Amino acid sequence: MPKANVPVLKTPVPKKKGGRKIKIILMLLFISLLCVLFFRSSLSKISVITFEGNEYITSGELLLASGVEVGSPFFAVSSDHVAQRLEEIPAVQQATVNKTFPGNVNVLIEEYPIAAYQLTADGTLQGLLANGTKVELKNGSMPVDKPILTGWEADEVTLAKLCLTLSQIPSELTADISEIVPSPTLSYPDRIKMYTRSGFEIISAVSLLAKKAGYMNEILQVQDPGRLTMLDADSYVPYESLENGTDRENDTTHE
Known part of the structure; x- marks a missing residue:
């Protein structure tokens, strides 16, 4: 019986990868070119x-x-x-x-918000921000909603503390204060005098102002104009009593 012819199996020839590598290289070059063009463009x-x-x-x-x-x-x-x-x-x-x-x-x-204003040596008005920074005012108009600080040294530390305090107390109180001047004593180096548009003279200290602000505002709302002292002890004396020399009899003191 004749033998059947068995076909010889050919060894698989590996596919050439050169074409794929070339495509990848060309793609990378293209992407690189696009990146260069992009970063050079507007x-x-x-x-x-x-x-x-x-x-x-x-x-x-x-x-x-x-x-x-x-x-x-x-x-x-x-x-x-x-x-x-x-x-x-x-x-x-x-x-x-x-x-x-x-x-x-x-x-x-x-x-930072405006806390107060200050008159310069040449009579112009500067704004004082809450951190004590001085800024020029653009419109040059006289403000009515914040106090004007007079008599303060340019580099005074207490001035910056006062500006920060003014930015933290009620706006209706700062709107009524027209002027604040330094009035230091040995007991109160940061003592100040404030004059309000409603006619009060207020004596206090920068370190106590935030604590006293609420009660101070109440007094201004209900009492006649007078002298209000708000330090460790608080007192109120109407101007009428001061003029008559009877302030000790008519004052109201709160420890």
Whole structure:
């Protein structure tokens, strides 16, 4: 019986991978070229920088302090770092930086609020922020909602503490105070005198003002104009008693 012919099995020839590698290399080169073109284009640069909420610091000053400018790399700018730089400006309480692609940077500025005003040597009016920072007023109008501080030294530490306190007490009280002058004594180095638009003279201390503010406001609402002392002991004497020399008989004292 004749033998059947068995076909010889061919050894599989491995597929060539050279074509696939070339495709991957070409793709990577293409992607790299796109990246180079993108980062050289205007799309990767900051095109617009806007500031909102700033009243006392100009946008030019903010831009200079931010360290960022139009044309800077958009993705290389850190929002947190820019905010930190801006918050180093004395008048800036908080800065929030928002980046929007392509190329837009918006900065929201929150400044310290005005606490009082101060007359300069040449008679112009400056604003004093809650942290004691002096700012120029744009409109130049005479304010009526905050007290004017007179007789204070420019570098006085108590002045900064007073501004912070004024920013924390009720606005209806600060709106009634027209003037605050320093009146230190040995017992109270931070003693002050305040004059109100409702006709009161108030003697207190910067360190006690926040604590006494609520009761002080009550007295101003219900009593006739007079001298109000609010230190460790509180007393109220109407001007009529002072004029008659009977203040000791008619005063009201609260320990």
